[in-house]
Amino acid sequence: MAKEFSQKKNENFSEWFTEIIKKAELADIRYNVKGFLVFQPWSVLCMEKMYHLYEKALQRKGHKPYFFPTVIPEKNFKLESEHVKGFSPEVFWVTHGGSKKLEEKLALRPTSETAFYQMFSLWIRSWKDLPFKTYQRANIFRYETKATRPFLRSREFYWIECHCAHASEKDAFNQVKEDMRTTKEVMHDLFGLPFMFFKRPQWDKFAGAVNTYAADVLNPDGKVVQQPSTHMLGTGFSKSFDVKFSDKDEKEKYCYITCYGPAISRIFASVMIVHADDKGLVFPWNIAPLHIIIVPIGNEKELVKKASLLKEKLQNTGFDVDIDLDDSRTPGEKFYSWELKGVPLRIELGKRELQNKELTLFRRDLNKKEKIKEAELIKYINNFSKNYDLNLIKKADKLFENSITDALTIKQIMEAMENGKIARCGFCSVDKKGEKCAEVVEKETGATVRGTLLEKEEPKGKFNKCVICGKPADEIVYIARQY
Amino acid sequence: MAKEFSQKKNENFSEWFTEIIKKAELADIRYNVKGFLVFQPWSVLCMEKMYHLYEKALQRKGHKPYFFPTVIPEKNFKLESEHVKGFSPEVFWVTHGGSKKLEEKLALRPTSETAFYQMFSLWIRSWKDLPFKTYQRANIFRYETKATRPFLRSREFYWIECHCAHASEKDAFNQVKEDMRTTKEVMHDLFGLPFMFFKRPQWDKFAGAVNTYAADVLNPDGKVVQQPSTHMLGTGFSKSFDVKFSDKDEKEKYCYITCYGPAISRIFASVMIVHADDKGLVFPWNIAPLHIIIVPIGNEKELVKKASLLKEKLQNTGFDVDIDLDDSRTPGEKFYSWELKGVPLRIELGKRELQNKELTLFRRDLNKKEKIKEAELIKYINNFSKNYDLNLIKKADKLFENSITDALTIKQIMEAMENGKIARCGFCSVDKKGEKCAEVVEKETGATVRGTLLEKEEPKGKFNKCVICGKPADEIVYIARQY
Numbered sequence: 001m002a003k004e005f006s007q008k009k010n011e012n013f014s015e016w017f018t019e020i021i022k023k024a025e026l027a028d029i030r031y032n033v034k035g036f037l038v039f040q041p042w043s044v045l046c047m048e049k050m051y052h053l054y055e056k057a058l059q060r061k062g063h064k065p066y067f068f069p070t071v072i073p074e075k076n077f078k079l080e081s082e083h084v085k086g087f088s089p090e091v092f093w094v095t096h097g098g099s100k101k102l103e104e105k106l107a108l109r110p111t112s113e114t115a116f117y118q119m120f121s122l123w124i125r126s127w128k129d130l131p132f133k134t135y136q137r138a139n140i141f142r143y144e145t146k147a148t149r150p151f152l153r154s155r156e157f158y159w160i161e162c163h164c165a166h167a168s169e170k171d172a173f174n175q176v177k178e179d180m181r182t183t184k185e186v187m188h189d190l191f192g193l194p195f196m197f198f199k200r201p202q203w204d205k206f207a208g209a210v211n212t213y214a215a216d217v218l219n220p221d222g223k224v225v226q227q228p229s230t231h232m233l234g235t236g237f238s239k240s241f242d243v244k245f246s247d248k249d250e251k252e253k254y255c256y257i258t259c260y261g262p263a264i265s266r267i268f269a270s271v272m273i274v275h276a277d278d279k280g281l282v283f284p285w286n287i288a289p290l291h292i293i294i295v296p297i298g299n300e301k302e303l304v305k306k307a308s309l310l311k312e313k314l315q316n317t318g319f320d321v322d323i324d325l326d327d328s329r330t331p332g333e334k335f336y337s338w339e340l341k342g343v344p345l346r347i348e349l350g351k352r353e354l355q356n357k358e359l360t361l362f363r364r365d366l367n368k369k370e371k372i373k374e375a376e377l378i379k380y381i382n383n384f385s386k387n388y389d390l391n392l393i394k395k396a397d398k399l400f401e402n403s404i405t406d407a408l409t410i411k412q413i414m415e416a417m418e419n420g421k422i423a424r425c426g427f428c429s430v431d432k433k434g435e436k437c438a439e440v441v442e443k444e445t446g447a448t449v450r451g452t453l454l455e456k457e458e459p460k461g462k463f464n465k466c467v468i469c470g471k472p473a474d475e476i477v478y479i480a481r482q483y
Numbered sequence: 484m485a486k487e488f489s490q491k492k493n494e495n496f497s498e499w500f501t502e503i504i505k506k507a508e509l510a511d512i513r514y515n516v517k518g519f520l521v522f523q524p525w526s527v528l529c530m531e532k533m534y535h536l537y538e539k540a541l542q543r544k545g546h547k548p549y550f551f552p553t554v555i556p557e558k559n560f561k562l563e564s565e566h567v568k569g570f571s572p573e574v575f576w577v578t579h580g581g582s583k584k585l586e587e588k589l590a591l592r593p594t595s596e597t598a599f600y601q602m603f604s605l606w607i608r609s610w611k612d613l614p615f616k617t618y619q620r621a622n623i624f625r626y627e628t629k630a631t632r633p634f635l636r637s638r639e640f641y642w643i644e645c646h647c648a649h650a651s652e653k654d655a656f657n658q659v660k661e662d663m664r665t666t667k668e669v670m671h672d673l674f675g676l677p678f679m680f681f682k683r684p685q686w687d688k689f690a691g692a693v694n695t696y697a698a699d700v701l702n703p704d705g706k707v708v709q710q711p712s713t714h715m716l717g718t719g720f721s722k723s724f725d726v727k728f729s730d731k732d733e734k735e736k737y738c739y740i741t742c743y744g745p746a747i748s749r750i751f752a753s754v755m756i757v758h759a760d761d762k763g764l765v766f767p768w769n770i771a772p773l774h775i776i777i778v779p780i781g782n783e784k785e786l787v788k789k790a791s792l793l794k795e796k797l798q799n800t801g802f803d804v805d806i807d808l809d810d811s812r813t814p815g816e817k818f819y820s821w822e823l824k825g826v827p828l829r830i831e832l833g834k835r836e837l838q839n840k841e842l843t844l845f846r847r848d849l850n851k852k853e854k855i856k857e858a859e860l861i862k863y864i865n866n867f868s869k870n871y872d873l874n875l876i877k878k879a880d881k882l883f884e885n886s887i888t889d890a891l892t893i894k895q896i897m898e899a900m901e902n903g904k905i906a907r908c909g910f911c912s913v914d915k916k917g918e919k920c921a922e923v924v925e926k927e928t929g930a931t932v933r934g935t936l937l938e939k940e941e942p943k944g945k946f947n948k949c950v951i952c953g954k955p956a957d958e959i960v961y962i963a964r965q966y
Contacts, residue, residue: 030605031598032556033589038602039550048538048548055531065527069519069639070553070591070622071575076515092554093579094591097626098572106516108553108577108591115514119521122513128811139553139622143580156552328611 009276013221017149020272024281024341027150035148035155042341043151043268045289047158050191050264050271051137053286054160057186061178063133063162068115070139071106076114079240083113086207090142092155108141113208113233113259116163117241124255126246127167131175132255135162140263151269152225152483159263165243165255172232172256176213179230179260180454183215187227187262192284192392193217193270194400195227196422196478198451201430201438210234216450216480217270218403222420224450224480225270228262274396281342282364285388292321292381293343295334297350299327307349310377317378319385339364344388345381365391404478408462413479414445422480423447426463426473434475437468447481492759496704500632503755507764507824510633518631518638525824526634526751528772530641533674533747533754534620536769537643540669544661546616546645551598553622554589559597562723566596569690573625575638591624596691596716596742599646600724607738609729610650614658615738618645623746634752635708635966642746648726648738655715655739659696662713662743663937666698670710670745675767675875676700676753677883678710679905679961681934684913684921693717699933699963700753701886705903706966707933708753711745757879764825765847768871775864776826777806778817780833790832793860800861802868822847827871828864848874887961891945896962897928905963906930909946909956917958920951930964 007016021027026043039047055065071094078084087110094106109115116134124132141156148154162179166172180197187193195215205212206229214229238244238254247253275282285291294310296303307323314321324334331348338346339362348360357374365388372380407413407423416423428434430452438449452475459473466473490499504510509526522530538548554577561567570593577589592598599617607615624639631637645662649655663680670676678698688695689712697712721727721737730736758765768774777793779786790806797804807817814831821829822845831843840857848871855863890896890906899906911917913935921932935958942956949956 028602028605030602031552032559032601033552033554036552036554038552041547041549044548044550047550064524065531066524067522067527067530067622067641069514069516069521070624071516071519071639073516089581091581092577092589094575095578096576098574098628106575118515119511119513122511139550141553145581156554158550 008278009273010220013219017273020276020280020340021150026272029150033155035144037150037154039158039265042289043265046271046283046287047264047268049287049289050267051158051160053190054186054262054264055135055137057182058135058160058162061133061182062131063135063164066116066134066136068109068112068119068136068138070109072109072112072115074105074107076118077107079114080208080237082236083208087111089145092141092143109138110140110142111259111261112136112138112161113163113237114241117237117243117257120163120165120255120257121242121244124165124243124245127248130165130167130245130255131171132165133162134164135160151265151272154265157263158265159261162260164258164260165238165245166258167245167247167253167255169234169256172234172258175258175260176230176232177454179228179258180213180215182260183228183262187215187267188393190284190286190389191267191271192389192396193227193267193274194393194397196450197454198478199430199454199456200229200451201434201449201477202432203435203438204448204451206231208233208236210236213454214451216478217274218400218422218480219273219483220420222403222417222422222481223483224422225266225273225483227267227270228260230258230260233257233259275392276342277367279367280340282392283342283344284392285344285385288320288342288344290322290341290343291319291385292345292347293338294321294323294347294349295331295338296323296325297331297348299325300351303349303351303354306354310347310349313378314381317381319381335362339367345384363388406462407467407479410441410444410467413441413447413467416479417445417447417481422450422478424463424476424478425467426459426465427475427477428466428469428471429474430477434466437466440468441479445479445481447479450478450480450482452477491761492756493703496702500756503759503763503823504633509755512633516638518627520633520637522641522748525772526748529754529766529770530747530751532770532772533750534643536673537669537745537747538618538620540665541618541643541645544616544665545614546618546647549599549617549619551592551595551602551619551621553592555592555595555598557588557590559601560590562597563691563720565719566691570594572628575624575626592621593623593625594742594744595619595621595644596646596720597724600720600726600740603646603648603738603740604725604727607648607726607728610731613648613650613728613738614654615648616645617647618643634748634755637748640746641748642744645743647741647743648721648728649741650728650730650736650738652717652739655717655741658741658743659713659715660937662711662741663696663698665743666711666745670698670750671876673767673769673872674750674754675872675879676710676750676757677876677880679933680937681961682913682937682939683934684917684932684960685915686918686921687931687934689714691716691719693719696937697934699961700757701883701905701963702756702966703903705886705900705905705964707905707963708749708756708966710750710753711743713741713743716740716742758875759825760850762850763823765875766825766827767875768827768868771803771825771827773805773824773826774802774868775804775828775830776821777804777830777832778814778821779806779808780814780831782808782810783834786832786834786837789837793830793832796861797864800864802864818845822850828867846871889945890950890962893924893927893950896924896930896950899962900928900930900964905933905961907946907959907961908950909942909948910958910960911949911952911954912957913960917949920949923951924962928962928964930962933961933963933965935960
């Protein structure tokens, strides 16, 4: 009999995370370059579906796909001074081709602003070209100095980066809001991940940005994981890269630029973490590596034949299906392993089922078995697949809503952190002048000020004073420990 | 009025190729790193569909998807001596992270044998694990010393690489044959590209392989382009990377390894080249960036509204559709530009069409207009889309078949090359001892010996002597100029 899953997500999060990656065969960390790993089929199949859904959503909103070079010349990289300061310590440099030293060092892209915008300056001419909305699916490289961890922070990861040029600051800000809606439509409605969308404090923004906005997802250990962020770059990069357009008034103006970056391999981590239960992974139907596993109970010819027919029928209906014919494992071991891997639906097919033209189904969201008539299968699954993700979303939303708590003192912030919650507080300012209070928060509680909600709340009543300095509060902020 | 397309594919191939890439906005070569380019939406949308179809075909045959790191440590790379000798001049090296020199140089993968097989040695244990069939979608880097050219040869390109381990040489060779069938199913049946699948001569094989097999596609200038190749690696890499399994007889044995690499960005070049006509690109329906363009003739509200309704209806049926509402261009200019871009079907919608509940359709394969009743549209397109690609394939096959000619003297080889054909000849040997005759061919005619067909022909009758040395022929070979 298979061993029980030894770690519990809500008790030993860190050990659980390591164990599930190994047992579900999501990634192999034994590759011999530090911080790099091999993504295995079970995660890649899911990430490919995530890419597909994200790209479709972006295309519907008018973003066009590009493939930019992975390498960026050093001179581009140096053009935007804040950007180079922020990213320089994290850049891998290509210096040689064959045995020859290259004339100029090439950065492995840690992000591609300095690649896209030099081309924007060649492509954009007139207000008619705006908004100019692009994206690329890409692998990204960062020489991380912090400890790496599979999916959450590795030296090479998989993302989508959207770069858009606009005619005005207002248009650019509307893009930020559209990015938030895209995050909602895809990350919440399709992947089932609740999040809060923050405007980050001034001391915590992207290198070269006027403002950074970002979605925080909650881990069961109470730490937040930063997921897609969107940056209002203003005209800083436009001036560095000469991205101009001729406006309706025939004057030449600099474009306002925004960028948005959902990291697919990192969102995969949140999918694992948020939906998993004590039996292992639970994948939303939309992005499950496999929808249905058929387990014949026995190896009689007629059972195997029937299973093959079922598989074919289900595949032709558009589902991803497999049969487990491994004769070295008992049915119980198979059940355990497919539950651990998070397959939404299991079909058990034994002699009795065959005789009665019935099927025993196991649904992973509720961990419940039920019997149905074989003739009803397709109808059942069509209905099931629609409701499955709604169940997961509802469960995740409820947990997330319960994780926010109000804190009026630093002691209450500490209590919130100990209970794995996000604290809502009055705060003096998220401009530079509030940085000192934020440092107190971090020093005393290990937590950081995540920012204000994009749809801003007015600090009134109990929130009218800063939780740290007691001065009148300009903002309501959310405080959490960050992964 | 728009200018005529100035170059003809069959007359000035090279200039035509440069012009079509620019006019159809396929790639921008102005990126400021030599040999690297920006792939634009019109090529990316097609390449994404190509990836999708290729990956589905590989998955059906049991290949599982992985994402391996882009970087390979120098020590891995050096483990297989022939391999390192062949690839060393082409490797880009990463030497620094931030301002620190790395402990070991990292290669940007020029191909990933030396990354995959060290993991194979960790994953493969028993004959039950075999065949172990993998693939990854990846971007690849080669510091090319030859002149680069968009899509055909650039320093970063997009491919799929399949790596498989087998229990015996026979199983490995069966994989080579399966790879050939996959090439046929995808590259010919879905992308419409005829090819010949050769076993390459011994002097023209992959660095580290026992044998190389490859598909050659013909350009209209008579040069062949090497497309997917598959390499029988034998046990060479297994021994270097310790890829062993315990066989049924409980003995430990080295795996036989094969690899197969369709280069999507390069196959895209053949798609452009093979199907284009004097008006510009012609995309197969299966992989067209856009299936249908709707051009309203006029800008009256009712026309625009009707066009939007049509678009929605067609999108809901699963087609990729757009409306051209650009008011700075005449209908004629629009027709010209969408024909140049190769959209399979154009719907023209004017007032008369609206009144008569009719539509005027233009199909790009035959460059013909026809009128249909609006009510028949979906039925028409469903039928059209099935036949469209068959038309393109038939046309391409016919051209390819007519391009092979027999040559019994070196003069006849030269004539074949001048006429843009592939020459079929008797040849002494494709083992090492035939290399001198191959050198004579190359020196005298500028052409190379491509190899023998995988399904080998016996040299009889007029082919019983080597076209160069006159000795008894062991092989029938095909000779062509290579791109």
